[in-house]
Amino acid sequence: MPRSLKDVVAGTLFVLFGLGFALGSLEYETGSAARMGPGYFPLVLGGLLTALGGLIVARGFTGGEEGPIGGVSWRAVGFILAAVLVFGVTVRGLGLLPATFIAAVLSALASRRTSVVNVALISVGLTVASMLIFVVALSLRLPLVGPWLRF
């Protein structure tokens, strides 16, 4: 069993990113030090990150940072990510107003402690507030209602 699960997981993550970038950079011309191609710098950095990740993993087995990783609120992760992603997908098609409202509902649902009534209140209030701030006060020129809703 590793001494520090935190370090082993973090190191592995760095190794994966490092390898990913290093392998990806092989698709581009490396060139020489005097005439670096687009692949040179990412290849070096990718290699460096892989090495650092490896060191962190190794240290995780001998010592490293103590303490548990701790619990994760999967409900929060799911709803928050959904709120951000759905906003990105719908903001052009549905327009700013509906997309904001949907994002507000989804993110308000992320908390276990917010009741249904409060979710509704927060979403409506937040949508009104954002329209006032961004559209009225900052005169942001984004269509409020998008092409998906126009007939």
Add this chain to the structure above:
Amino acid sequence: MDLIGNLALGLSTALTPENLLFCFIGVLLGTLVGVLPGIGPTATIAMLLPITFTLQPVTSLIMIAGIYYGAQYGGSTTAILINLPGESSAAVTAIDGHEMARAGRAGPALATAAIGSFVAGTVATLVVILFAPALASAALKFGSAEFFSLVVLGLIASITLARGSTLKALAMIVLGLLFSLVGQDLYTATPRFTFGARELFSGINFVSVAVGMFGVAEVLRNLEDETTRTALIRTVKGLWLTRDDRRRIVWPVVRGTALGSALGVLPGAGHVLASFASYSLEKRVSKTPKEFGHGAIEGVAGPESANNAAAQTSFIPLLTLGLPAHPVMALMVGAFIIQGIIPGPNVIEKEPALFWGLVVSMWVGNLMLVLLNLPLIGLWVRLLTVPYSILFPAIIVFAGIGTYSLSSNAFDIYAIAFFGILGYALLKLGCEPAPLLLGFVLGPLLEQHLRRALIISQGDFSIFLTRPVSAALLVAAAIALVLAVLPSIRRTREIVFQEEDPV
């Protein structure tokens, strides 16, 4: 040196009604958001950044600087009233400030913080005025080799004071550098790591990275454990300092200002170091060191002054070298670049109105902070009771709309989700997000100067060591790295950071 002329130019820029108005709005908004528990200055600025981009460059930068002072003061307010510092540098204020608040002296504690910050801000602004032009003209002689070494030094120095393991902070920097390479290569226009998506050709939007890593990741962490917060202090009475208080804070303010002005210039977390150094200095010179930790007013006056002085002088490396000293300054770099200005030694010469206007507005902003905060303290106290269940959906929604408004690019929104979940995972694994953001902002600069220097030297890496300034900078970077891993320094760092709350 034409100091008077420069100051006149700065005054005429900073005091236009429009710039004054947006400086005020910035300070107000910054305090407003900064006072909300659980939102530190970096997250505040990342969130409010998009709304400044439609303004003129000078006005927009003045407003962001205003947000920064406001957010920092807001962080001190939460530190004193509910023992929840918004960022690491306010953690020291919480020690004695909160004790004072519990003893019914919240008013004097807040007033001390405001007065100390104002005095320190005034002096530190003068330091910027006196030293920035000289440093900038020295930096104008820098070639690519020097700039490369300087960026390396800045990156390494930033980890010396990061919490936790040096190895992890190094890995975070490199990861940030790698993310900054996404997009078209500067020299050959080859799209790199874009997976064929045209939207990524211009690179990952840095606002998405900042909002994701500092905003979304922090929300996810706060939602792990939903305990209700209770604001202990509901009313603040009697802001005025007694004669005894006034006598006790004079020297701590002076010493804190001096320490902060000097340490703020250091790349890395100079402002954190400044407030801790000031606290231990005050404790050492005090005749009654036992009072520290139990509501000593010196323990509020010194660190708050140091903190604010450092906040001002940390603009020096940014404005003269283009090097951000901490994450907030990294956000400033991004703001400069979005306005079409490359921060660095050229700014003073090419954009004198912007440079001097920004510097003068620092002082104006500090004055506004005092005028605004003391009368409005009742409002800030009420804001402390806003429940998190309302705050976090607002963070998510504002982050989304704000980022989308930059360039109407849905990819920027997906990037928020990506960096939010990545930042959260890394946070859980003990990796601080700040070094990654610094790496992300400085990455393009590092690659550009590396490649240019090696073209000049025809591929000979010794150019970085044969040029004296470059060599000196690299030696300094090496020393910083050694210091970061030395066991004795590590132990002090652990003590220094043990009471901290998240950024």
